[in-house]
Amino acid sequence: MTATPGRNSIGDITPKLAELTDDVLYADVWERPQLSKRDRSLATVAALVALYRADELDLHLGLALDNGVTAEELIETITHLAFYTGWPCAVTAAKQLRAILDGRDS
Template sequence: MPEKESAAQQAVGDITPKLADLTDQVLFGDVWERDGLSPRDRSLVTVTALIALYRSEQLGFHLKLALENGLTRTELSEAITHLAFYTGWPNAMGAAARLKAVLDAAQD
């Protein structure tokens, strides 16, 4: 049975295979596996950075990963609300809509 392709391989592996490999090997294979922060904490930091920088294209993936890494719906909701005052209302509203979509998809 062939090994399942990573999210990076599925998303861009056919267009930018090296970028997908680096994503798998360096970002998720090294950086995300380092001691010092739990996967849960890394997810909270990543989601916060994506919201602050209005990088919404990657946000849905990382909100889903954050839930898988142990963050709760309430914690993500509170983080988004808190960030509204530091990163701007549009960033928070966009993140809230993304979180709603992720949660809705998880119920299907």
């Protein structure tokens, strides 16, 4: 079986969920032309911050950077969201972004 994000992450414990993640979410939804991958990344990061989904946020902060969202845009998004989602959500996201940016600088 081909190594894919879903299969690498959860394929050993939930093969069907991994398959749906790879084949529906990433191969279909993320490829729809109505939104760019950059815009999808920004929307996904905002949703994950708002829902306090720190486990998934690391992956999507990195993906957002790969998809053309700048560090400055992510910082501003997190700051903006603090007023709508709560300080703990934003502070957690800011710390995760710092770690990701530090890892990319080294």
